[in-house]
Amino acid sequence: MKEANKKIVFIDMDGVLVDFGQAIKDMHKTYPEYKSKYKEKPDLIPGIFKDPKPITGAIESVQQLAASRKYDLYISTTATWENPEAAMHKRLWVEKYFDQLFKKKMIITHRKDLLLGDYLIDDRTANGAADFKGELLSFGWAYEKQAWNDYRTWSDILKRLM
Numbered sequence: 001m002k003e004a005n006k007k008i009v010f011i012d013m014d015g016v017l018v019d020f021g022q023a024i025k026d027m028h029k030t031y032p033e034y035k036s037k038y039k040e041k042p043d044l045i046p047g048i049f050k051d052p053k054p055i056t057g058a059i060e061s062v063q064q065l066a067a068s069r070k071y072d073l074y075i076s077t078t079a080t081w082e083n084p085e086a087a088m089h090k091r092l093w094v095e096k097y098f099d100q101l102f103k104k105k106m107i108i109t110h111r112k113d114l115l116l117g118d119y120l121i122d123d124r125t126a127n128g129a130a131d132f133k134g135e136l137l138s139f140g141w142a143y144e145k146q147a148w149n150d151y152r153t154w155s156d157i158l159k160r161l162m
Contacts, residue, residue: 006069008117008134009161010076010107011062013090014043015123016055016139017075017097023052043080049089051096055140057154059097066101068162075106076115078127121157123149 014020024042028035031045038045065071075094079086087108094102112120113128120132123140130136137157138149151157 006072007119008074009065009071009119009121010074010112010115010117010132012120012122012124012129012139013075013077013093015141015143016121017058017062018049018093019053019055020048021141021143023048026052041080041082043086044083046083047085047089048083049079049086049093051089051093054097055154061154061158062098062101064158065161071161073102073105074117075102076112076120076122077106077108078110078112079108081110119161121151 011017024045027042027045027048034045042048062073066073077090079090090108091106094106107115109115109127111128112122113131113133115132118134119137120129120134121137121139122129122132123138123142124144125136125138126144137151137160139151139157140149140153141147142149151160
């Protein structure tokens, strides 16, 4: 249920909150055989979502958005169907970095176009993000098109929303 006078913001995890690219590199260092084995589907690497590092400025920026009391914040992420532990690991990651901020406010979906809200912060247009009915704030490095999105950093997001 929407809180009075607050805009709803959905925040993606991989590439937005989580430095997924670095997590892949770290796994390749530890398990070199994974580089070829999971080249096309790195989200299937066992434990890849267990404890990746946050994107620079992500944690502090989300806390700043929460403290502003202008937004009702939710996590909206996709967890690959073929790696069921991904959903659990993502939830544990959210608890580690945000404590209770997102308790029961985490949505795992392959259909972001079905979300009802004002903003979606995402690095890709996949999984329905392109058809989100609110405003898509394209964040960070778009690895699929090998180019920067409109909002390169969390500082850029804060400039837009604060």
